[in-house]
Amino acid sequence: MSSTIRRIFDRLDIRACALFGLPFLLYLLTLAPTIYNLDSAELVTAAATGGLVRATGYPLYLMLGYLWSKIPLGDVGYRLNLFSALCGALTLLLADRILRRLDVSSWAALGALGLLATSPYFWGLSLVAEVYTLHTALMALFILTLLRWTDQPTPARLGVAGLVAGIGLAHHLAMLLLLPAAAIYTLLVSPRKSLAPKSILFVLAGSLAGLSLYLYLPIRYLDNPAFNYAGVYDASLQFQPVNLLTVNGMWWLVTGRSFAGEMFAYHGAELWTEIRHFVAQLGQSFFAIGIGPGILGLIALARRSWHQAALLTMMFVFSAVFYIDYRVADKDTMFLPAYLVWAIWLGVGYQELLNWVKATSQAGSWRFNRVLLGGLMISAVVLATAWNWRLVDLSKDWSTRRRGESILRQVKPNAIVFGWWDTVPIIQYLQFVEGKRPDVLALNRFLISPGDLSRAIETEVLLRPIYIDSSPTVSIQNLQLQRAGPIYQLVPHSRIRELDRSTNIHRRFRH
Amino acid sequence: MKLVKSLLFALLVFVSGVALVPVVGLPASGFNWQRYADVYVPTTLMVNHTSGQPGSFFTITGTNYPPSSVATILVNGVNLGDVATDVDGNLIFVIDTTGSSSGYYTVVANLVPNVFTRFLLNQGEPQWPQDVIAPVFQLPPNIANQLIFTPIIHR
Numbered sequence: 242m243s244s245t246i247r248r249i250f251d252r253l254d255i256r257a258c259a260l261f262g263l264p265f266l267l268y269l270l271t272l273a274p275t276i277y278n279l280d281s282a283e284l285v286t287a288a289a290t291g292g293l294v295r296a297t298g299y300p301l302y303l304m305l306g307y308l309w310s311k312i313p314l315g316d317v318g319y320r321l322n323l324f325s326a327l328c329g330a331l332t333l334l335l336a337d338r339i340l341r342r343l344d345v346s347s348w349a350a351l352g353a354l355g356l357l358a359t360s361p362y363f364w365g366l367s368l369v370a371e372v373y374t375l376h377t378a379l380m381a382l383f384i385l386t387l388l389r390w391t392d393q394p395t396p397a398r399l400g401v402a403g404l405v406a407g408i409g410l411a412h413h414l415a416m417l418l419l420l421p422a423a424a425i426y427t428l429l430v431s432p433r434k435s436l437a438p439k440s441i442l443f444v445l446a447g448s449l450a451g452l453s454l455y456l457y458l459p460i461r462y463l464d465n466p467a468f469n470y471a472g473v474y475d476a477s478l479q480f481q482p483v484n485l486l487t488v489n490g491m492w493w494l495v496t497g498r499s500f501a502g503e504m505f506a507y508h509g510a511e512l513w514t515e516i517r518h519f520v521a522q523l524g525q526s527f528f529a530i531g532i533g534p535g536i537l538g539l540i541a542l543a544r545r546s547w548h549q550a551a552l553l554t555m556m557f558v559f560s561a562v563f564y565i566d567y568r569v570a571d572k573d574t575m576f577l578p579a580y581l582v583w584a585i586w587l588g589v590g591y592q593e594l595l596n597w598v599k600a601t602s603q604a605g606s607w608r609f610n611r612v613l614l615g616g617l618m619i620s621a622v623v624l625a626t627a628w629n630w631r632l633v634d635l636s637k638d639w640s641t642r643r644r645g646e647s648i649l650r651q652v653k654p655n656a657i658v659f660g661w662w663d664t665v666p667i668i669q670y671l672q673f674v675e676g677k678r679p680d681v682l683a684l685n686r687f688l689i690s691p692g693d694l695s696r697a698i699e700t701e702v703l704l705r706p707i708y709i710d711s712s713p714t715v716s717i718q719n720l721q722l723q724r725a726g727p728i729y730q731l732v733p734h735s736r737i738r739e740l741d742r743s744t745n746i747h748r749r750f751r752h
Numbered sequence: 753m754k755l756v757k758s759l760l761f762a763l764l765v766f767v768s769g770v771a772l773v774p775v776v777g778l779p780a781s782g783f784n785w786q787r788y789a790d791v792y793v794p795t796t797l798m799v800n801h802t803s804g805q806p807g808s809f810f811t812i813t814g815t816n817y818p819p820s821s822v823a824t825i826l827v828n829g830v831n832l833g834d835v836a837t838d839v840d841g842n843l844i845f846v847i848d849t850t851g852s853s854s855g856y857y858t859v860v861a862n863l864v865p866n867v868f869t870r871f872l873l874n875q876g877e878p879q880w881p882q883d884v885i886a887p888v889f890q891l892p893p894n895i896a897n898q899l900i901f902t903p904i905i906h907r
Contacts (some may be wrong), residue, residue, distance in 0.1 A: 279789070361781070369783070524772050524776035525779045525780075527769070529770055532772055588878070599756040618766075631780035640786075661788070
């Protein structure tokens with residue numbers, strides 16, 4: 242019996258278990274207990290109901306999310322939060338496979354990936370339903386397939402890299418930012434083998450197989466899903482879905498053209514401010530301690546294999562530069578690919594420090610020195626965990642569910658609720674996933690132009706109760722806002738006088 | 753001695769990032785939805801009256817600009833000066849059109865250059881007084897745009 246247990250332990254990869262299990266446990270302890278707000282609510286509702294989200298479609302997430310939403314554990318929101326935690330831990334496991342290929346020992350890997358796992362944004366985005374940790378897992382897998390191809394540059398292995406790239410693109414278009422680096426890397430390593438017709442054929446076949454996941458979108462479109470963010474509402478509140486059976490429709494959705502105005506939006510001093518912000522955030526993410534050894538790791542890797550250093554540097558630069566120059570308020574959440582690369586450099590840098598000390602140590606003192614340095618690396622992770630826990634812990638955060646339920650309690654039968662991302666997706670989650678208040682129409686203001694919104698309000702306010710989360714940006718005559726829980730009811734002046742007898746809380750539109 | 757040197761050097765590299773703390777700081781916030789509630793709320797720039805007589809005052813209000821920043825105000829491409837946004841990204845200023853010629857005026861705050869608002873100065877329109885206390889910019893003369901509607905000829 243004891244020999245069987247010993248054999249199991251011998252086969253057990255303790256390092257892999259630690260690098261997957263410890264972060265996963267950490268994420269479980271701090272996981273959001275129910276549905277979360279903004280994109281989370283949109284993604285969960287779409288995934289669980291077979292719906293469609295806005296650009297860029299995220300078909301892989303919708304498919305996996307649909308399957309994952311069926312596991313009998315907590316509510317549907319919690320299940321998809323758990324999916325992010327799993328993908329976060331999987332990223333670390335795959336990153337460790339990369340570090341092993343770069344001859345990084347357990348101490349250094351635990352220290353480097355521990356800092357990534359406990360960095361505020363990587364940790365935070367592993368606690369709510371989001372697309373980012375699945376993207377980093379696919380990115381780590383992509384790097385791994387490229388390194389495996391380097392060992393043995395066969396067309397089949399390049400085809401596997403193409404397949405992972407295609408799957409990655411079917412999840413998040415940020416995978417595009419990694420492709421130039423991958424292409425240059427394969428050409429640098431073995432131009433003859435990477436340009437061989439058979440290799441090109443395998444890459445194309447693999448990529449197309451991965452990209453075929455996009456077919457999920459038109460297939461779901463054919464089913465006319467109740468939850469659909471790929472389209473717009475007109476002034477009569479009729480939803481005009483983008484036709485995903487046409488090339489133009491798919492192209493509009495997949496390329497994220499609705500966000501094109503935000504790309505490459507900074508210039509001059511503004512751009513400099515954004516670069517400084519990124520550097521500061523990088524420093525904070527690796528708790529400052531990870532910066533020096535990270536730079537050392539890049540240098541050491543460049544000396545050992547400049548191809549691999551070039552691959553990772555290009556991935557880091559392209560990912561960072563694109564998002565530095567992207568004018569959206571939540572871009573802090575989008576730098577995880579750059580952090581993943583930094584964590585790999587950090588692992589190599591830590592190993593370099595260990596190697597220096599080993600080279601000058603005698604057998605007896607080396608053991609002590611390894612424990613000393615390794616202990617410091619692990620201590621940094623413990624310190625970062627303790628510091629960041631209070632910043633990221635969502636285990637008691639029920640605010641989104643409470644907000645949604647409070648709104649649905651306040652609104653009258655057959656009401657329309659107009660709101661932004663912090664208001665409408667959560668109402669739709671409660672309606673479509675949990676079956677609450679199907680009489681209410683919740684409409685995201687992102688999907689209707691300000692002019693159509695004001696025309697719709699002017700028409701509908703005479704027919705049914707209308708609620709809104711904040712003042713519309715265009716003028717609406719003869720209406721006043723009356724507080725209704727976290728939102729406002731729009732009430733015509735004539736009716737305000739009657740209502741004023743019971744309450745005096747109302748606010749006049751400024752515009 | 754060699755060991756001590758390499759150990760010290762390794763420790764120095766290990767803690768070198770700590771020198772950055774006064775510059776970059778330590779993490780002060782994590783991911784929470786309240787911070788990003790207005791992520792996709794668009795920037796707006798609005799004028800209180802779409803037309804008025806020369807000599808009117810127009811109040812321009814903007815929302816969801818980069819918070820605590822300085823915006824340069826351009827009217828028909830002419831720089832009128834700077835105005836600061838508040839911590840919520842709002843801005844407000846007044847344009848004094850005394851001595852300005854009739855025509856259309858397009859107002860832009862350069863922080864988000866693709867968002868603009870427009871007003872018309874015309875002798876037949878009402879005269880609007882200043883209605884808020886905010887930075888006032890004097891509109892220079894002779895920068896009005898005239899919109900010319902070309903006829904469409906059908907055969």
